[in-house]
Structures are given as C-alpha cells and as structure tokens.
Amino acid sequence: MIDRFESDVSHRLKRCAGTKIALLGIGNELRRDDSVGLAVIDGLGALIDDPSISLVKCHEVPENFTGRVKRFNPACVILIDAADFGGAPGEFRVFELNELEGIEITTHRPSLAMLGEYLQSETSAGIFVIGIQPADREFGEGLSPAVRRASTMVADALRTALNRFGAKKD
Numbered sequence: 001m002i003d004r005f006e007s008d009v010s011h012r013l014k015r016c017a018g019t020k021i022a023l024l025g026i027g028n029e030l031r032r033d034d035s036v037g038l039a040v041i042d043g044l045g046a047l048i049d050d051p052s053i054s055l056v057k058c059h060e061v062p063e064n065f066t067g068r069v070k071r072f073n074p075a076c077v078i079l080i081d082a083a084d085f086g087g088a089p090g091e092f093r094v095f096e097l098n099e100l101e102g103i104e105i106t107t108h109r110p111s112l113a114m115l116g117e118y119l120q121s122e123t124s125a126g127i128f129v130i131g132i133q134p135a136d137r138e139f140g141e142g143l144s145p146a147v148r149r150a151s152t153m154v155a156d157a158l159r160t161a162l163n164r165f166g167a168k169k170d
Contacts, residue, residue, distance in 0.1 A: 002153055006161055010161045020054070021053055021074055022053075023055050026080065031139060031140075033135055033136050034134060037080040037081045043151060044155050054072045070119075076125055076127070077123070078129075078130060079130070082134040084133065088133060089133055090135070090150035097129065100112060100113040100129065130154060132147060132151070134147060
C-alpha cells in the first residue's frame with residue numbers, strides 16, 4: 001500500500017511544472033481523527049526550513065490561508081485531510097479534485113474541491129488531496145491508533161517523495 005501511495009504522490013509531483021510545493025494540513029484537533037491532516041504536517045516538520053516547501057496547519061479553516069498560499073505561488077498544492085471514502089480506518093488515498101464528489105471530507109466548509117479549484121485558478125498550481133479514512137470523529141483529543149500509524153506512514157512517504165524533488169534532506 002505504501003509503495004503505491006508514494007508512487008502516486010511522486011507521479012502527481014512530476015506533473016507540477018515547478019519546484020515550490022505547499023502542503024496544507026486540515027482538521028479539527030477537538031474531533032479526534034479529524035485532526036489527521038495536522039498530524040501529517042507535524043510529521044513533516046523537518047522540511048520547514050526548506051524554502052521550496054510551505055507547510056501550513058490550516059485547522060478547520062483552510063480558506064483563511066489562501067492568501068498565504070497565493071503569496072508563496074506554488075507549482076503544486078497538496079491538501080491533507082480526513083476523508084470518509086468507505087475504507088478501513090487508517091487507509092489513505094490520493095484523490096484528484098474531480099474525484100471528491102460523494103466523499104465526506106472532514107467537518108469544515110467550504111468543500112475541499114471548491115478550495116482546490118479556487119487555489120488552482122489563483123495560482124495555476126497542480127492540486128491533489130490526500131485523504132485518510134478516520135475511525136473516530138467524535139469530540140475528544142488524540143488520534144485513534146490506526147489513524148496515528150497512517151499519519152506517520154503518510155508523512156514518511158511524503159518526505160521521501162518530496163526529497164526526490166529537491167526538498168531538504170533530513
């Protein structure tokens with residue numbers, strides 16, 4: 001699963017015509033697994049000093065960070081969020097914006113498809129979504145064990161893929 005995921009991410013990064021990449025972690029820390037996008041960004045913290053990478057913890061209001069993304073002017077934007085696509089808890093997948101219809105993506109509004117389309121129109125960036133199947137989105141703090149493992153696996157795979165494209169090595 002991880003090899004296919006890493007390959008999927010690498011393939012999409014190759015399609016981006018540039019070196020700047022923005023990763024937006026989305027989620028609500030008070031709704032358990034909904035915060036998985038934030039955990040992935042935390043797991044990528046070693047890349048924070050790379051000027052070609054922008055790591056953004058958007059919490060449940062990613063629309064508030066569109067100005068920051070536009071100023072960074074990335075060639076690629078990766079949205080990372082909990083997504084109920086009917087998978088096993090902790091399963092993760094890469095989605096194109098047009099594949100998001102019918103998939104419940106976290107608790108925030110507007111939709112990730114709308115956010116992605118807006119950023120695409122403003123930056124011409126290639127945009128895709130990494131969705132991680134939650135186990136528990138009830139009120140409370142902390143990720144479930146399966147989703148915690150997934151957040152680490154996704155962060156590790158992203159770090160590997162990003163390193164191939166000039167991101168700072170750990």
